[in-house]
Amino acid sequence: MSLFDRNKPLFGSFGKPKDGLHHLGPLQQIKPPQRVFRDDEEIDYLIVGVGSAGGVLLQRLARAGFKVAGFEAGPFWDTERDWVSDETGSHNLYWNDLRITGGTDPLALGNNNSGKGVGGGSVHWAAFTPRFHPSDFEVYTQDGVGADWPITYEEIEPYYQLLEQELPVAGPAWYPWGKPHGHPYGPHPMGGVGDTLIDGCTKLGIGVSAGGPVAILSASRGDRPHCIYRGFCIQACKVGAKASTLVTHVPDALEHGAEVRDNSMVSRISVKDGRVDGVHYFDRDGNERFQRAKAVIVSGYAIETPRLLLNSACAGHENGLANSSGTLGKYLMAQAGNVILGRFDQPVRMYKAPPAHALTEEFYETDPKRDFARGFAVQTVGPLPIAFAKQMSVAKNQWGWGLRRTMMDYNHWSALGLLGEILPWKDNTVELADGKGGRPEARDRYGLPVAKVTFNLHDNDTKLIEFGKNKTMEIMRAAGATEVVQEARYAHLVGGARMSKRPEDGVCDKFGRTWDVPNLFVMDGSVMPTQGSANPGLTIQALAARTADYLISQGSAVFTANGRDLTSPPCRHSLSPPGTFTKGIPHLR
């Protein structure tokens, strides 16, 4: 009997197959934006960028009854039509517009970094969702390097718990690192790369978390089916098993009256009498328009957020909006993301299973026996052929027949990713390519100066990467790889508009409210003072949920008063999308 009975879908509430082909059908019935605010209608919160952070903010604020709109430079995805199981065909998921990159260790941007379109980077993330450790929030106090956060782990912990259920996160029941915790969904089965990590670590006596934590469904929930292990996560999960704010939060936001204005690029934030009164933007047809708003939240990613604030310089804010501290665009961070590749005699076929499915945080914390502060994680990755070919051309320095030969062995290779903490440094920056002050000049199609990103490794970073790389290679060898090579790279940009205890040290306070403009907020990865060696996505979403609680507690004060109330809000459990928190899902206490 065929596995695919035309009339009986395998699982879940899928549509019927059509055309005699085997379809699971359009899985996400996402209704297009329905509410449309007029430009001259004063909305309460205008969110710039509907990505990891923006999607969560939009959903929370809409549920709380605010008039809220998310302006998104990219499209509202029609997942069935726009997304494909194909590397090249997924090019449009990324922010492909020009940026200039430089410094001693220039970062690759584009598909190495940020998304464009509703869901932002959560559309193409691998969905690893480890929490930060308590130590991450006081790196300066503990190690005398980097910075302290203006909040502690305890303040964000309830939001980790919330988001882990809203996404939800699959992983082991007992996660031993940082503050030990469990996960609401069961761990995933292993793929070949996970087996490599487990084998290597077990031989060396290193603990491994198998099957998560990842924001990928290990069992179906509602209209979202479980993972089918197709391995195309960073090409966007057409199945709907992997969480993105497009499927986890935006539908609920729309349901509660939010607007998502897609293909709308915000070009400048407008300030009048010391307060924001709206934004200038280019609509889908390229017309410049102005939308009035009582408050603005910038959630555009660690590059576009500083860029927008710098491009919004005006009288009284000559060095960029909310930049009286001079820290805007500074302390940009990326994690070391070296890929360590090992060849095995036995085939691996690493394209199966989600790239993210096992990791170790055994080396996360500062170890006084090492000659550097902070640490790293080792995670599974699963490069598909094009990505792998490029990695091998670098890692083995090959081309011609040598590269063809190596590629014929694709199925024999396994790949592990280092995720190393790089500290925040003042000279790692986002600036404008505006041709001034010795900077290059480059503009986008709207005539706006693009971002110029500068990245330099410092001593601690170099030592950490060297150690982490060697340790990962050791794990690969212990797993039985007969040949081990590696490619240096960087991942996950955060920082650039950091939160701080004091106005002179950062751009915004612990809720993302800028120190200079009382109704202007920043909330996305750019607010992070340090980054740990955990992938940032879960923390970004948890911070966004917390800021939403704060804004709800503040009520209309944000829209009128200039005072700053730094009282922490209660963590609201009533705002989760339906069927998530406390709704039929095992509840961790």
Add this chain to the structure above:
Amino acid sequence: MAPQKVQTKRLPVTDPLDGAPIQLDQPGYYEGFSTLSQQAYWDDATRKVVLQRMTAAHPILFFTPAEAATMAAVLDRILPQEDRTAARRIALLPPLDDRLFHNRIEGYRYEDMPSDQDAYRQAAKAFEQMAQTACGRSFHELETMEQETLLQSLHAEKPTAPEDAWKGINIKRFWALLVSDCCSAYYAHPWAWDEIGFGGPAYPRGYMRLEEGQPEPWEVDEQRYQWAAPADTLTDTPASEQTGEKVQSQAGQGGTH
């Protein structure tokens, strides 16, 4: 550890007499494997994208005919295909030309590099200059080994070229760009997937055999043989052995985790 599933059989890939490659419809160790044969199990959007890639005619619009001749010869050395039958070669120049013509970039430009368009324009000229200087003939007219020698000098960042042929270009970065464009074209093709045993598009069916390199029922087991590159090449040895020195590659550029 599961039992070794690999079967070994020997297939000569180069003619034992003259070392010329024996041309196959499908090189690689997965005889009989065809991703395209599975297309009924792909979703519409993916099928459309992949089939279009195979059939769409791309007139060369960015490169001039002379530049196109040079670049086609360069790309043929970066990812050579003499082991493929003529009908089964994967076009490398058209996708690159199309990308440059439409100015589709990867979202950034290095501070010490011109735009992709300018870099390729200058490179096409520089390759030709290198050929003329070293051999007094056009790049595309050179013997394979001559072309490889020139490319190798570029790879080693010491191009045998007139002084300012590569001026304004960071050669390490251009090399990475060039190889990366070739990889993007070649390994996007179903024939390349068949060659390396990659399962290809997998929605909505998904994969079920995740561990120990097990093939799905519709995939095939590897059939290894002693693969050898044609005799007239310098590129089938590790790069460090080619040049006798270690070339420091630049950091990788793709996203992973």
